[in-house]
Amino acid sequence: MNAIRETQDDGALPAVQPVIVRAEGLTKQVSTPDHELTIVRGATFQVAAGESVAIVGASGSGKSTLLGLLAGLDVPTAGRVWIDGEELFAQDEDGRARLRGRLVGFVFQSFQLLPALTALENVMLPLELAGLADASARASRVLGQVGLADRLGHYPRQLSGGEQQRVAVARAFATEPKLLFADEPTGNLDSATGAQVIELLFAMNRERGTTLVLVTHDEALARRCDRRIAISAGVVEA
Amino acid sequence: MKNLPIALRMLRRNAHAGEARVLAAALFVAVAAVTTVGFFADRVRGALDQQANELLGGDLVVISDHPVPRPFVERAAAEGLATASTTTFPSMVAGSAGTSLAEIKAVSRAFPLRGRLRVAGPAAGADREAEGSPAPGTVWVAGPLVSRIGAAEGQAIRVGNATLAVAAVITREPDSVLDYFGIAPRVLMNEADLAATGLVQVGSRVTWRLLVAGDAKAVARYDEAMRPLLARGERIEGVRDSRSEVRVSLERAQRFLGLASLLSVVLASVAVALAARRFSIRQTDGAAMMRCLGAAQADIFAINAWQFVLLAAAGCAAGTAAGYGAQAVLAQWLTGFFSVALPAPGWRPAVQGAVIGMVLVLGFTLPPLLRLRNVPTLRVLRSDVAVAEPSSLVAYALGLGTLSALIVWQAGDLRLGAMSLGGFAAALGVAAAAGYALIRGLARLRAGASGPWRYGLANLRRRTGSSLVQVMALGVGIMAMLLLTLVRTDLIVKWQKSMPADMPNRFAINIQGDQLPLVKAYFAELGLATPDLYPMVRGRLVAIGDRPVSPASYEDQRARRLVEREFNLSWARDLRPDNRIVAGAWWNPRADDPQFSVEEGIAKTLSIRVGDTLAWDVGGTRFSARVTSLRKVEWDSFKANFFVIASPGLLERHPASWITSFHLPSGREEVVNRLVERFPNVSVIDLTAIMGQVKRISDQVSRAVEFVFLFAIAAGLVVLFAAITSTQDERVFEGAVMRTLGASRRQMVLTQLSEFLAIGLLAGMVAAAGAVGLALVLSERVLGVPYEFNWVVPVAGLLAGGAGVAIAGLLGTRRAVDSPPLAAIRALG
Incomplete structure (x- = not known):
């Protein structure tokens, strides 16, 4: 208890790689009417570049909160996080947004596509926000890689759940991030579709050498990752 | 600028959403209202400018x-001027x-x-x-x-x-x-x-x-040389003289119409605020996602602000086009007023409309934009994370400040601006208080109502804030229309009826002293009552006490005009029954010290008090006397009355003419014809004809104002749609739940109908109460006619409000009734 348990599925230590994510004493508390509730308590661990890591735990264990903290989507009560050597919470909100735009991609359980934009435009969005000139060509190419070359002009509501998640995967990889966070990426999909999306996600991850940090309660999915970080009642178990 | 393409792309889709349409529609109405008046005024101004010297008849007029x-005349000849x-x-x-x-x-x-x-x-x-x-x-x-x-x-x-x-x-x-x-x-x-x-x-x-024309330089020299020589009762008007009476009247009319058009802008601002808020709520998750993808707060702000600006630009452009068309209608209606052709309007009113539209957008979309800017990124993981709301008072302060500035600017001066602002605030405040009380009262009735009606009334109460805004906006619009149509004609008819049957309807002026016995005999000859004849001497007020009087001594425009012109002075031995002393005392007929009695209104305007000595100039002779009384005059007795009356003995030696008023029974026009034949110098003024003309002018002017207030009604409807749109998801979800629970389409329609019917009736009540209240004040205080309640006013208000809002509301909530329940629950639950 109260410490990190990091296991290597094959028991061997990974080859020496630079650390891309480092968390130290990460704690998140929220105030409720009667007491302070600790959602994540003193999490300390690191993730090497190119690694794939599954954060696992039961519902309400704090895994999504931990992911939010690692990605700088939320601010911790205590502790620090470094992404690619840059200290996340030493920067302001906009600094963190810029860092995400540069280094991080996301895939969410509920896809989070903008309903006002077509598939192509959704994928172009992070490229345009980063000010890249050939956004449209790059987005089309990535959408082609996820098998949606013929659905570029479709709006999210015209796509199936699996297709929407594939657009989200394309959007996540479009900026060629070093690090990919995925929050229950198959949670809203049936098992067959979910499996296809996971295949795609891992294949693209491998191809690009991206570091993958995945939150899931699906054991089978967790097993496909190089390493697991288990969390229970806010405590990352050693 | 990197955000503009993203904004354009998002807008292409968002433009179909209700709130975007409402925002554009609100701007369309506001800009159309403002530009209609602007274009029209510009045409009139254009006519005055283009034909300035033609209108003057020369380049300069003395x-x-x-x-x-x-x-x-000599100087003009010396300058070689015609x-x-x-x-x-x-x-x-x-x-x-x-x-x-x-x-x-x-x-x-x-x-x-x-x-x-x-x-x-x-x-x-x-x-x-x-x-x-x-x-x-x-x-x-x-x-x-x-x-x-x-x-x-x-x-x-x-x-x-x-x-x-x-x-x-x-x-x-x-x-x-x-x-x-x-x-x-x-x-x-x-x-x-x-x-x-x-x-x-x-x-x-x-x-x-004296009209003068010729070489521009010579005219300028003449103007410069002669202005200092102007004596009392003389003035020079030039082409560039912007203070001519016509111009002043038109400016005043334009200011009034402009203020009337601002009512639409005020109401539209409510719709803009509602629509922008709804827009921001819908964009919340998208904004969180963009933050997640690396967008800075400034990007989020810019992407959404661009969408508002683009929508507003479309609304403003369409509004300007509509304003251009509408001014033609207005010009057509008022065509009888102008003897000159009106030129095409310039581009200035379009710019003015666009600026007002954009200012409105910036003022009232800022709070929702700031809200989006502050969306927590964590919402991508947890949709229940709340968004920090900017303090609405602080946030909307910009919008309210902008509106206030607009009103003051349109009014043209600070005092009138502050009064108009107070008027707008009071009208909305009273409407809000009345609306709130009515909503609370009506909601109590719901226990006695059945099924769908109960749900409808419950919704009204639950959405008190939104219902109140709708009741206010529509109430004010309907009230404006009621006042101009029913109440106005009602008051005029009552006022005319209140006059005695034998009220004088003709004035005879310019009767000379030696004609007095002959004129009296003429009336007696025809079997008509011998009219009272009053002497009239024209004189100029030159000093009050030891203060010399000149137009420059007064701020007030009316006071300036009064002292500029000659007064009609009269003399009398006894106080007439339609005059009443309010200060001092009427003279003793035997007293031999000269005295003046002054009408109280003019005394106030010119700051004359009992005890002051007034000095007059009549045909070059100066004389003075003390003011010993102030009088209240019943002007609507339609008898000849005078601002200043002298005691006997003071004015008799000056040249005078006589005036009288009399009642001429209809069908006896020959009396006037023969009077004029016998006394060609006497002029008879037909009051009935003048009153008819005044009525015609007032009808035409009020049609113009009604036209402008139509925009206020349209703005009220846009507010209604804005309010419907802002509760659309809620309604669709409730509808889906009701459908799932077995509600029939009829029951669903009735639920919506009862809510909107109630809002419409409440707006009608607020409008009718406001119109009746104002009619009461106008009737008792201004016209001095006892107020008689007219049932048509509240009935018309209730009918207009109830039917109009019910129809508009049902059209606006079709989706809530027609959405398939499962899809709605999945999408919104």
Whole structure:
């Protein structure tokens, strides 16, 4: 208890790689009417570049909160996080947004596509926000890689759940991030579709050498990752 | 600018959403209202500017209430400038078929120096440009006289003691912009015939003009040299003189219409605020996602702000186009006012409309934009994370400040601006208080209501804030219309009815002292009551106490005008029954010290108190006396009354004319004809005709204002749609739940109907209460007629509100009734 348990599925230590994510004493508390509730308590661990890591735990264990903290989507009560050597919470909100735009991609359980934009435009969005000139060509190419070359002009509501998640995967990889966070990426999909999306996600991850940090309660999915970080009642178990 | 393409792309989709349409519609209505008035005013101003010297009849005019002094004419000749002179006054004219009051203008041969008269007639053929002015012995007459007195071309008419032949019918005079300014039709004659008429006498209301035209530099030199020489009762008006009476009246009218149009802007701002808020709520998750993808707060702000700006630009452009079309309708309605063709409007009003639209958008979309900027990124993981709301008072302060500034700017001066602002705030405040009380009261009734009606009323209560905004916005719009249509005619009719049957309906003026016994005998001869005749001496107020009086001593425009002109002074031994002393005491008829009694209103305007000594100049003779009383006068008795009355013995030695008013039973017009025949110098003014004309003008003006208030109703409806849109998801979800629970389509429609019917009826009630309240005040305080409640006003208010809002509401909530329940619950649950 109260410490990190990091296991290597094959028991061997990974080859020496630079650390891309480092968390130290990460704690998140929220105030409720009667007491302070600790959602994540003193999490300390690191993730090497190119690694794939599954954060696992039961519902309400704090895994999504931990992911939010690692990605700088939320601010911790205590502790620090470094992404690619840059200290996340030493920067302001906009600094963190810029860092995400540069280094991080996301895939969410509920896809989070903008309903006002077509598939192509959704994928172009992070490229345009980063000010890249050939956004449209790059987005089309990535959408082609996820098998949606013929659905570029479709709006999210015209796509199936699996297709929407594939657009989200394309959007996540479009900026060629070093690090990919995925929050229950198959949670809203049936098992067959979910499996296809996971295949795609891992294949693209491998191809690009991206570091993958995945939150899931699906054991089978967790097993496909190089390493697991288990969390229970806010405590990352050693 | 990298955000513009993203904003454009998002807008392409978002533009179809209800709130985007509402926002554009609100701007459309606000800008259309403002530009309609703006374009119209611009055309009138354009006409004045383009034809300024034509309207003046020359490049410069010296206007005087006595013959223009020689030096003015001599200097013009010395500068090599052309001159023409005119003498204008009202007088009776008689033709073969009757008599009529006319505005006589006697002109010199060179008139007009600028512009051309247009004449028509059977002999002259169609409307054509006239050569010069009437030859001696002839007159040109305005169209209405042709049939009224029998003054067709070739016939003779009598003007005072002279008989002149009608040579043409005038269709356009260069120096008269507004047809309604003259109370009587024009008769144009040659000044050589003026003496023969014998009409320019003591007490006649004559205006002399010297028109000057020529080389611009010479005109400027003349202007510079002569202005310092102007004496009392003389003034110079130039082309660039922006303070001419016509201009001042038009500016005032434009200001009023402008303020009326701002009511739409105020209501539209409510719709903009509601729509922008809804827009921001819908964009919340998207904004969180963009933050997640690396967008800075400034990017989020810019992407959404661009969408508002683009929507607003579309609304403003369409509104400007609509305003351009609508001003043509307005110009058509008011066409009778203008004797000149109105040029096409310029581009300024369009820019003004666009600026107002954009300012409105920036002022009222800022809070939702700031809200989006602050969306927590964590919402991508947890949709229940709340968004920090900016303090609405602080956030909307910009919008409210902007609106206030707009109102003050439109009003043209700070005091009127503050009053208008107070008026807007009071109207909305009272409407809000009444609306709130009514909503609470109505919601109590729901226990007694059945099924769908109960749900509808429950919704009304639950969405008190939103319901209140709708009731207020619609209530104010409907109230404006009720006031202008029903209440206005109602009050005029009541006021006319309140007058006694034998109320004087004719004034006879310009009666000379030696004609008094003859005039009295004439009335007795015809079996009519001998009228009271009052003496009248024209004099100029020169000092109050030891303070010399000049227009410059007063701030107030009315006070300035009063002291600029000559007063009609009278004298009397006894106080008349329609006058009442309010300060001091009426004189003892035997007292021999001279005294004045002053009407209380004018005393206030000119700051005259009991005990002050007033000094007057009558025909170059100065005299003074103390004010010993102030009087309240019943002006609507329609008897001749005077601002200043002197005690006997003070004015008698000055040249005077007499005035009287009398009641002429209908069908006895021959009394006037014969009076004028016997006393050609006497002018009879037909009050019924003047009141008819006043009514016609008031009808036309109120039609214009009604037209502008139609935009306010439209803005009220946009607020209704904005409110419906802002609760759309809620309604669709509730509808889906009701459907799932087995509600029929009819029940669903009834639920929506009951809510909107209630809102409409409440708006109607607020409108009717406001209109009745204002009618009461106007009736009792302004017109002095006891107020009689008119059932039509509340019934019309309730019908307009209830039916209008119910229909609009049902149209707006079709989706809530027609959405398939499962999809709705999945999407929104």
